[in-house]
Amino acid sequence: xxxxxxxxxxxxxxxxxxxxxxxxxxxxxxxxxxxxxxxxxxxxxxxxxxxxxxxxxxxxxxxxxxxxxxxxxxxxxxxxxxxxxxxxxxxxxxxxxxxxxxxxxxxxxxxxxxxxxxxxxxxxxxxxxxxxxxxxxxxxxxxxxxxxxxxxxxxxxxxxxxxxxxxxxxxxxxxxxxxxxxxxxxxxxxxxxxxxxxxxxxxxxxxxxxxxxxxxxxxxxxxxxxxxxxxxxxxxxxxxxxxxxxxxxxxxxxxxxxxxxxxxxxxxxxxxxxxxxxxxxxxxxxxxxxxx
Amino acid sequence: xxxxxxxxxxxxxxxxxxxxxxxxxxxxxxxxxxxxxxxxxxxxxxxxxxxxxxxxxxxxxxxxxxxxxxxxxxxxxxxxxxxxxxxxxxxxxxxxxxxxxxxxxxxxxxxxxxxxxxxxxxxxxxxxxxxxxxxxxxxxxxxxxxxxxxxxxxxxxxxxxxxxxxxxx
Numbered sequence: 001x002x003x004x005x006x007x008x009x010x011x012x013x014x015x016x017x018x019x020x021x022x023x024x025x026x027x028x029x030x031x032x033x034x035x036x037x038x039x040x041x042x043x044x045x046x047x048x049x050x051x052x053x054x055x056x057x058x059x060x061x062x063x064x065x066x067x068x069x070x071x072x073x074x075x076x077x078x079x080x081x082x083x084x085x086x087x088x089x090x091x092x093x094x095x096x097x098x099x100x101x102x103x104x105x106x107x108x109x110x111x112x113x114x115x116x117x118x119x120x121x122x123x124x125x126x127x128x129x130x131x132x133x134x135x136x137x138x139x140x141x142x143x144x145x146x147x148x149x150x151x152x153x154x155x156x157x158x159x160x161x162x163x164x165x166x167x168x169x170x171x172x173x174x175x176x177x178x179x180x181x182x183x184x185x186x187x188x189x190x191x192x193x194x195x196x197x198x199x200x201x202x203x204x205x206x207x208x209x210x211x212x213x214x215x216x217x218x219x220x221x222x223x224x225x226x227x228x229x230x231x232x233x234x235x236x237x238x239x240x241x242x243x244x245x246x247x248x249x250x251x252x253x254x255x256x257x258x259x260x261x262x263x264x265x266x267x268x269x270x271x272x273x274x275x276x277x278x279x280x281x282x283x284x285x286x287x288x289x290x291x292x
Numbered sequence: 293x294x295x296x297x298x299x300x301x302x303x304x305x306x307x308x309x310x311x312x313x314x315x316x317x318x319x320x321x322x323x324x325x326x327x328x329x330x331x332x333x334x335x336x337x338x339x340x341x342x343x344x345x346x347x348x349x350x351x352x353x354x355x356x357x358x359x360x361x362x363x364x365x366x367x368x369x370x371x372x373x374x375x376x377x378x379x380x381x382x383x384x385x386x387x388x389x390x391x392x393x394x395x396x397x398x399x400x401x402x403x404x405x406x407x408x409x410x411x412x413x414x415x416x417x418x419x420x421x422x423x424x425x426x427x428x429x430x431x432x433x434x435x436x437x438x439x440x441x442x443x444x445x446x447x448x449x450x451x452x453x454x455x456x457x458x459x460x461x
Contacts, residue, residue: 238408239373246407255407258372263379263416 030253038170041133043103043126061088101129108132110190113153118144131191138194141179142203148181148190149208156181156190159209164196164219168249174198175225179205196225204230222247311449318362318388319444320350322437325361327381330368332395332427339430349437358384363440364417367427369397370410382417388452390440393419394433396426 024031038045064086071083096102106112106125111132115122121140126133136144148156161180168174173195181190196202204227205212216227217236224245226233235242242258244251328336340346340354347353355361358381370378382391393413396402399422401411413419420443423436 251407253406259401259407259410261372261415263375263410 032250032252034168034249036169038167040165040167040170040176041100041103041126041128042124042135043105044124046103103128103133106132110154110188113151114144114147114190117147117151131189133191133193135193135195138196138200138202141177141192141194142205142208144192145179145181145205145208148192154183154190155185156183156188158182158184159205159211159215160189162205162212162215162219164223164225164247166223166248170195172197175223177202177219177225201226201228203228206230221245224248314449315445315447319441322349322351322363322390322440322444323353323355323361324351324363324365325358325381325385326354326356327364328367329370329374330395330397332367332398335427335430335433336365336367336394339433344430344434346434346437349434349441351437358382359386361385362389364389364391365394366391366398366413366419367394369402369404370413370416371408372410373408375410375416378413378416388447390420390444391417392421392423392436392440394423394436395428396424399424402426 068083068086075082103126106115106127108127111125111127111134114134115125118136118140121137121143122134123137124133124135134144145159148154158181159179160182162177163180164175164177166175175196175198177194177196179192181192183189194202202225204216206216206227207229213231214236216230217232217234219225220227220233221235221237222245234240238246244256246255328334338344340352345352351363358364362385364378364382364385366378382389391413393399397404397409398413401409403426405411410416421436421440423432425432428436
């Protein structure tokens, strides 16, 4: 019989050894699900989708008609009543109520002017929900930004935001970088968009818009797109020694185990980090080179 | 002269232990370090302001330097980037020192079951009192502080010595 006053010694769980493995069985919803579609708004894609949908609808209707004919002849041969003829469904009034606004053809003089100036460097222009979008070739983004800023008819003085998105299912590109421009004097907004494949370094917008500095650093930090000719292409939100790019779709929500480092037990690890930092300041690379 | 009558000497003297006096003085003059990480810090400030008046318990003097403080209130989410800074601040505080983990983020990561959040500040520094809540109200914060005072009053120098020297040894 155990002594009543002696507290039970709690069992100390063993620390997991080896590389970090998250227990996905405990939380199956945390499994990485790669997207199958490319939800990139584009008029060309929209028109192609509409065409394909109409063709599929027509084919389905033809098949229904053919099925009806077969059923009719069969019923006639057997002497039964003829089946009911099929009715083609008409589109309902509220079919498009909960859908995103349709990318419409560009009417705005700004977009037309920009396309005329850029020529074939502008890949696509469209308007969606009254917002102007122009997709340009990824090599010509600096030229397009300079036009938007300096052309007297455009005069977009401010780069309000710059954002990036990962499209792993896309063909021919992996990321999109969107430049949200604002014209204070003309009270207008315009989006420029480039499609960036993996490994391509688009030109930095810093020489034209100084506000791009931190936003490009954030895009690099979160998605891993490096910008060429950027004055300081380092991480801005994550620590300098972070591995991986958290906003990529293949990055696990729980990370690669950084959050589970025990700073109390892993004093050696802390000391090693400090040593690496000091060595980095002195220009010595203590880190082992890693194969990508 | 009966036994229940205090002597003249007992009128001017109290007999006690040094340890108890030290614990009493420490528990009634805890100086926290000014350190807020997220929204829990707002509740910490509310507890320090005039309505709840944290100063009643002798802990209202928030020091701007860890060298002058002996309580660290982790009020908010602890990110991976912030963890080494917390560790440094804790190491800069002179002994004896205590830590309160305020709110569910500092206790166990809270709603941020994500790549950047340390799942509880006890992975970085040892914690004396955990206060649940998101964020905890000033009342529960003060209750947690009273619990810390109890802990300080019952602490012993011998235990502290053991903690510091025999663990490392």
